[in-house]
Amino acid sequence: xxxxxxxxxxxxxxxxxxxxxxxxxxxxxxxxxxxxxxxxxxxxxxxxxxxxxxxxxxxxxxxxxxxxxxxxxxxxxxxxxxxxxxxxxxxxxxxxxxxxxxxxxxxxxxxxxxxxxxxxxxxxxxxxxxxxxxxxxxxxxxxxxxxxxxxxxxxxxxxxxxxxxxxxxxxxxxxxxxxxxxxxxxxxxxxxxxxxxxxxxxxxxxxxxxxxxxxxxxxxxxxxxxxxxxxxxxxxxxxxxxxxxxxxxxxxxxxxxxxxxxxxxxxxxxxxxxxxxxxxxxxxxxxxxxxxxxxxxxxxxxxxxxxxxxxxxxxxxxxxxxxxxxxxxxxxxxxxxxxxxxxxxxxxxxxxxxxxxxxxxxxxxxxxxxxxxxxxxxxxxxxxxxxxxxxxxxxxxxxxxxxxxxxxxxxxxxxxxxxxxxxxxxxxxxxxxxxxxxxxxxxxxxxxxxxxxxxxxxxxxxxxxxxxxxxxxxxxxxxxxxxxxxxxxxxxxxxxxxxxxxxxxxxxxxxxxxxxxxxxxxxxxxxxxxxxxxxxxxxxxxxxxxxxxxxxxxxxxxxxxxxxxxxxxxxxxxxxxxxxxxxxxxxxxxxxxxxxxxxxxxxxxxxxxxxxxxxxxxxxxxxxxxxxxxxxxxxxxxxxxxxxxxxxxxxxxxxxxxxxxxxxxxxxxxxxxxxxxxxxxxxxxxxxxxxxxxxxxxxxxxxxxxxxxxxxxxxxx
Numbered sequence: 001x002x003x004x005x006x007x008x009x010x011x012x013x014x015x016x017x018x019x020x021x022x023x024x025x026x027x028x029x030x031x032x033x034x035x036x037x038x039x040x041x042x043x044x045x046x047x048x049x050x051x052x053x054x055x056x057x058x059x060x061x062x063x064x065x066x067x068x069x070x071x072x073x074x075x076x077x078x079x080x081x082x083x084x085x086x087x088x089x090x091x092x093x094x095x096x097x098x099x100x101x102x103x104x105x106x107x108x109x110x111x112x113x114x115x116x117x118x119x120x121x122x123x124x125x126x127x128x129x130x131x132x133x134x135x136x137x138x139x140x141x142x143x144x145x146x147x148x149x150x151x152x153x154x155x156x157x158x159x160x161x162x163x164x165x166x167x168x169x170x171x172x173x174x175x176x177x178x179x180x181x182x183x184x185x186x187x188x189x190x191x192x193x194x195x196x197x198x199x200x201x202x203x204x205x206x207x208x209x210x211x212x213x214x215x216x217x218x219x220x221x222x223x224x225x226x227x228x229x230x231x232x233x234x235x236x237x238x239x240x241x242x243x244x245x246x247x248x249x250x251x252x253x254x255x256x257x258x259x260x261x262x263x264x265x266x267x268x269x270x271x272x273x274x275x276x277x278x279x280x281x282x283x284x285x286x287x288x289x290x291x292x293x294x295x296x297x298x299x300x301x302x303x304x305x306x307x308x309x310x311x312x313x314x315x316x317x318x319x320x321x322x323x324x325x326x327x328x329x330x331x332x333x334x335x336x337x338x339x340x341x342x343x344x345x346x347x348x349x350x351x352x353x354x355x356x357x358x359x360x361x362x363x364x365x366x367x368x369x370x371x372x373x374x375x376x377x378x379x380x381x382x383x384x385x386x387x388x389x390x391x392x393x394x395x396x397x398x399x400x401x402x403x404x405x406x407x408x409x410x411x412x413x414x415x416x417x418x419x420x421x422x423x424x425x426x427x428x429x430x431x432x433x434x435x436x437x438x439x440x441x442x443x444x445x446x447x448x449x450x451x452x453x454x455x456x457x458x459x460x461x462x463x464x465x466x467x468x469x470x471x472x473x474x475x476x477x478x479x480x481x482x483x484x485x486x487x488x489x490x491x492x493x494x495x496x497x498x499x500x501x502x503x504x505x506x507x508x509x510x511x512x513x514x515x516x517x518x519x520x521x522x523x524x525x526x527x528x529x530x531x532x533x534x535x536x537x538x539x540x541x542x543x544x545x546x547x548x549x550x551x552x553x554x555x556x557x558x559x560x561x562x563x564x565x566x567x568x569x570x571x572x573x574x575x576x577x578x579x580x581x582x583x584x585x586x587x588x589x590x591x592x593x594x595x596x597x598x599x600x601x602x603x604x605x606x607x608x609x610x611x612x613x614x615x616x617x618x619x620x621x622x623x624x625x626x627x628x629x630x631x632x633x634x635x636x637x638x639x640x641x642x643x644x645x646x647x648x649x650x651x652x653x654x655x656x657x658x659x660x661x662x663x664x665x666x667x668x669x670x671x672x673x674x675x676x677x678x679x680x681x682x683x684x685x686x687x688x689x690x691x692x693x694x695x696x697x698x699x700x701x702x703x704x705x706x707x708x709x710x711x712x713x714x715x716x717x
């Protein structure tokens with residue numbers, strides 16, 4: 001094979017390998033749309049708070065509608081999904097079970113023990129690539145996580161709304177407790193005033209009890225006086241009846257005198273004899289009338305003051321109806337006063353009737369005394385005129401005409417006296433009846449005054465009890481006010497400790513709380529570029545040593561020093577290694593787009609790695625021949641197992657750390673993915689470079705001393 005095709009092959013293989021591997025692993029998610037996946041939605045929607053919640057449909061819609069780094073999802077049935085997985089038409093199938101919505105919303109159940117997780121089933125095709133199920137689970141998990149975030153955001157939004165409602169309700173409760181405290185304070189003030197009023201009422205009721213006791217005593221005295229008045233009125237009625245009878249007889253006699261005046265002239269003698277005692281009789285009549293008048297005056301002097309005292313005593317009695325209307329005591333005391341006032345009113349107001357009867361009786365007695373005095377004055381005048389009359393009879397019979405006229409006048413006066421006497425008798429009868437009624441009313445007054453005194457005592461006792469109860473009520477109201485104030489303060493403190501959020505704050509909090517941790521993803525290309533570049537450089541060195549011999553000059557025929565032979569054999573290989581490092585770095589830069597300084601550093605490190613790799617492989621081939629080739633092939637296989645994923649058995653990881661590719665991978669990753677082990681990687685790379693140099697020298701020296709067995713021709717491995 002000529003030199004140019006050899007160079008082309010030695011450079012083309014690393015370039016193609018680098019380009020293909022970086023294109024595949026630089027952005028694997030960018031090619032996910034080429035994979036077709038199935039979604040089977042068997043979920044049955046549920047009803048929450050009167051609203052249908054189809055979470056399975058929503059998850060399927062999120063998978064199907066999501067664009068970008070995602071599979072091409074197809075919504076289909078269970079049979080089609082199974083057939084597609086068997087045929088390879090669907091690489092992955094996600095099955096949403098029938099209880100998905102019910103399980104996802106079970107956190108809102110009344111019984112927390114019934115809450116359960118919603119699950120989905122991810123199935124992979126038997127024809128799918130090995131890593132496809134992992135990617136499928138990742139994509140499905142992302143969609144489920146998004147749906148979980150939605151559910152959690154809804155739950156948290158309700159929680160934050162509950163905080164707002166709790167804050168508002170605690171404020172309302174605190175305001176209500178404050179109002180209760182204010183009302184209890186006002187009740188305590190009112191009770192304090194009530195207690196003061198009850199104390200005043202108790203003092204007044206004591207005075208009322210004393211007054212009713214005095215009233216009862218006065219009523220008893222009045223009853224005794226009215227009894228005596230009744231007896232005097234009876235005697236007065238009897239006397240005035242007799243006076244009326246006598247006056248009637250006087251009128252009859254005067255009429256007879258008037259009728260007989262015509263015969264006066266004839267009977268003057270007889271008249272003189274018959275009238276010689278007339279002055280004495282008329283004087284007796286005048287004296288009797290004066291005695292009656294004097295008795296009536298004494299009766300009036302006795303009865304009128306007593307009647308005035310009765311009227312004044314009645315006038316000083318309190319008006320129970322008004323007292324009941326002004327009552328501010330507890331309901332039982334007011335009710336007793338009202339019943340007493342109603343009972344007094346139902347009895348027809350006997351006190352007022354008694355007062356009227358006493359006034360009428362007093363006025364009648366006064367009128368009787370005045371009438372008796374007028375009768376006495378008339379009788380006195382009659383007595384004074386009788387001597388003159390008898391003198392006239394004795395002096396002249398010629399005055400018969402005047403005597404007849406006088407007799408007529410006397411007859412008229414007698415008639416008037418009779419009428420006055422009858423009126424006096426009628427008045428005396430009225431006085432007697434009034435005295436009887438007054439006596440009966442006085443008895444009722446005594447009984448009523450006794451009941452009133454008893455009621456006043458009961459009122460005093462009830463008022464004192466009410467005052468004690470009012471004091472207790474005041475103390476209770478003050479305690480209630482203090483407790484309500486403490487409750488209001490506690491509720492206000494609780495309200496201040498309960499947070500409240502605006503709509504914007506609630507939206508922000510539910511978003512952050514639903515996804516409290518957010519990971520920043522690192523680009524896969526930078527991580528995979530290190531192993532790819534290193535493995536391609538190893539592959540390039542291996543291809544170079546396949547295309548060209550490891551030792552161009554046979555060590556057995558070389559006559560110079562060993563080191564010079566090693567240099568001559570390694571020099572063309574080093575040129576291949578440097579050229580491969582340049583093309584691999586260029587191909588990597590086309591995908592990685594590194595900074596200029598990092599490109600230069602990558603090129604330098606790649607040259608160092610390529611030189612180290614080709615010397616190590618050369619040493620293996622010169623020293624171990626076929627076994628060395630197998631070892632050179634096994635190295636990238638072991639390196640690949642630990643470079644793609646870290647989750648491998650510990651023995652493989654330990655073995656990989658001793659491979660020539662371990663240090664170079666660290667060095668290249670430090671440049672492509674900003675790794676932190678650049679120094680370690682460079683030291684290990686330089687160490688393997690030294691091992692390669694020593695290995696080539698030792699292998700070359702060893703080949704020069706090994707005899708050719710079985711007559712075999714010198715090898716140009």
